[in-house]
Amino acid sequence: MMKHVTGSVLGGPLLAAAVMLSGCASNAVDLHYYLLHSPSHKPVSPTGQVSKQIRFEQLRLPDYLKQRGLAMQTGPATVYFSSxxxxxxxxxAGLLQSLTDTLWQQEQVQVLPNNIYKARQMPRVDLQIDDLIATHTSDVLLKGHYWVHYPDGESKVHRFDFRAALQQDGFEHTVVKxxxxxxxxxADIGKNV
Structure with a gap:
């Protein structure tokens, strides 16, 4: 004949396991969020004189920049993604907003969305970012190329490789750079459109 096992015999170990698991679940990871554009920039007067109008047609990023976590190169061939x-x-989206804001503030170049003034003739820009990362050599780099397609049908490619030294540790300083x-x-796009 089988004996009936009471809830108190199994209840103790199950309760202990539940308490241990809930302790693990309560250790929430503290997330730090970053914006590539700067919401605190004071805009140039909205009545400023427009020097040029352009449209960004495409913006391509490598797969490693499509990750949510910020990336940092930790060696010649290794990349760390922060959780x-x-x-x-x-x-x-942040890169396009940052470029749009900066083109207006520095060059008075107005970036028009693709769905506005479709028939208007203006230079179109296709942008390919190859790298935007802090490196193991204590600098930040932005590399890639862009094509400017002019209304007359001519197109020109422009390559860029911008670098800045890091003076501090940390992701916040990296994003500022x-x-x-x-x-x-x-500024480079502004002079070439």
Missing amino acids: QHVWAEPLN MRELVGQLA
Whole structure:
């Protein structure tokens, strides 16, 4: 004949396991969010004189920049992705917003969305980012190329490789340096459109 096992015999170990598992679940990871564009920049007067109008047609990023976590090169062939330091928005959206803001502030170049003034003739830009990363040699780099397609049908490719030295450790300082490099890219695009 089988004896009936009471709840108190099994209840003790199950209760202990449940308490241990709930303790593991309560250790939430503290996330730090970063924006590539700077919401605190004071805009140039909205009535400023527009020097040029352009349109970004395509913005391509390598797969490693499509990750949510910020990436940092830790050796000649290794990349670390942070699980606690993450982009607050997809990097392609942040990069486009940063370029749009900086082109207006530095060059008074107005970037028009693709769905506005479709018939208007203006230079179109296709942008390919190859790298945007802090490196193991204590610098940040922004490399790639862009094509400018002019209304007359001519197209030109422009390569870029901007670098800035890191003076501090940490992702926040890295993102500030990335913003500076995007500013250099915006100035380069502004002079070539």
